Amino acid sequence: MPDQQTIRSLIHEATQTLSRSGVDSAELNARSLLAHVLGVEEWQLGVYRKKISEQQANQLGGLIQKRSQRIPLQHLVGSVGFYGLDVQVSPSALIPRPETELLVETVIKTIHSQQKQNEPVKLLDMATGTGCIALALAKELPMAQVWGLDISEAALNLARNNASNSGLEKRVTWIHSDMWSGIKDPGQQWDYIISNPPYIPSHEISELEPEVRNHDPKLALDGGQDGLDIYRILAHQAGRWTTQRGFIFLECGKDQAQAIQMLFKSASWFADQVVRDYNDVERILVFRRATPPIPEI
Numbered sequence: 001m002p003d004q005q006t007i008r009s010l011i012h013e014a015t016q017t018l019s020r021s022g023v024d025s026a027e028l029n030a031r032s033l034l035a036h037v038l039g040v041e042e043w044q045l046g047v048y049r050k051k052i053s054e055q056q057a058n059q060l061g062g063l064i065q066k067r068s069q070r071i072p073l074q075h076l077v078g079s080v081g082f083y084g085l086d087v088q089v090s091p092s093a094l095i096p097r098p099e100t101e102l103l104v105e106t107v108i109k110t111i112h113s114q115q116k117q118n119e120p121v122k123l124l125d126m127a128t129g130t131g132c133i134a135l136a137l138a139k140e141l142p143m144a145q146v147w148g149l150d151i152s153e154a155a156l157n158l159a160r161n162n163a164s165n166s167g168l169e170k171r172v173t174w175i176h177s178d179m180w181s182g183i184k185d186p187g188q189q190w191d192y193i194i195s196n197p198p199y200i201p202s203h204e205i206s207e208l209e210p211e212v213r214n215h216d217p218k219l220a221l222d223g224g225q226d227g228l229d230i231y232r233i234l235a236h237q238a239g240r241w242t243t244q245r246g247f248i249f250l251e252c253g254k255d256q257a258q259a260i261q262m263l264f265k266s267a268s269w270f271a272d273q274v275v276r277d278y279n280d281v282e283r284i285l286v287f288r289r290a291t292p293p294i295p296e297i
Helices: 003-020 026-038 042-047 054-068 073-077 098-114 132-140 153-165 202-207 229-241 257-266
Strands: 079-082 085-088 121-126 144-150 172-176 190-195 242-251 270-276 282-288
Touching: 003 026, 003 054, 026 042, 026 054, 026 073, 054 073, 073 079, 085 132, 085 153, 098 132, 098 190, 098 242, 098 270, 098 282, 121 132, 132 144, 132 153, 132 172, 144 153, 153 172, 190 229, 229 242, 229 257, 257 270, 257 282
Parallel strands: 121 144, 121 190, 144 172, 190 242
Antiparallel strands: 079 085, 242 282, 270 282
């Protein structure tokens, strides 16, 4: 039996099953799950020549059934790629999104523009979840001291595992805390605070895709009545925890940027950057404590 014909048949059948269940990008999901079962990269499916065992076919069938029940693809394969890292995921933390890579990229570019080469800097990733932001920044910024903070001990355990798997366990300090309450050193300050906080308005959570509303932790989604609860806390309290040259980098939801800018303006922060994502949504906001220097004439 030609194995390529088998692969095509498996992908076709799986795609049909997923499509009937309302799964977006059904063929892509089918290919990802088959590659996971076979232990190969997706591009290798086109040249795969080994015989597919009955056990592998049954394993694929089980995964397709679970995906049809709208269990996230990332939970089924156990990890997701993020800024060059392989990040383990679980129901304990929000699954990293591609948009958040733009947050990391913005932080890196800003630090390079603000700091002297190899100048030490302190970074705090607030609501770290899987640790993907903190770990990506630690990997890309060897001069940085990085902290990751989360209210969920289960999420922090996942972040610690990701740090160990990435060889970055000595580069990030993890803090179990509800915002600032668990920070033991009252004199602690950071140069850069980064956060992808919960920003979904409470009443909209029930309208989200099943993969999100049923499998991402509500704590990582629910931003309160208007989605801005954590932004209010950051706007009015982060100044206490940042140095005089401090910056805050935030990810936000669609149509939230203007309201968040007003919050930070009222708390004497200065808008520094607004970065649009791949869908032209104002997704990343950057604020600084001090006005930028006036250029010499």
